Amino acid sequence: MNPEQIRKVIMGLVSENWSYTPIEFENQSLQGDLTDGWIRINLIWGDSEVGELGENGVGLGLGILWIDIFVPLDTGIKNAFDYWKILSDLFRRKSYEGVNFNEPSPQKGGKDSDSNMYRLIFKIPFEYFI
Numbered sequence: 009m010n011p012e013q014i015r016k017v018i019m020g021l022v023s024e025n026w027s028y029t030p031i032e033f034e035n036q037s038l039q040g041d042l043t044d045g046w047i048r049i050n051l052i053w054g055d056s057e058v059g060e061l062g063e064n065g066v067g068l069g070l071g072i073l074w075i076d077i078f079v080p081l082d083t084g085i086k087n088a089f090d091y092w093k094i095l096s097d098l099f100r101r102k103s104y105e106g107v108n109f110n111e112p113s114p115q116k117g118g119k120d121s122d123s124n125m126y127r128l129i130f131k132i133p134f135e136y137f138i
Contacts, residue, residue: 009069009106009136015051017105018073022049025098028091045125047091048076056138067138073099073109075132078125085117088128099132109134
């Protein structure tokens, strides 16, 4: 698989299964009513490894699905963690079209100075065959 194929798989999954807030994908305009929050989807490409020896051997690619959840300030963190649970359940230890997702983990939360929203960040490592 190549990065564009993986991006399409992830964008399709999120688009088909998320209706709670607008979605911001990389290098695409964020549209819709943002007063109740939104999510941002980023892909971080990691190293690749040899899976099999030889010129025709399979390689293993690694990456991280990085998701930012934005909710209004001073509304508590319940909505952010409810959204985290929905997205985590979508990807946790699942395999879609050759992309294998691992265990989701929250990274940090707090006030986002750029948007004046509460921001919860979490990541989901993934791997794929090259």
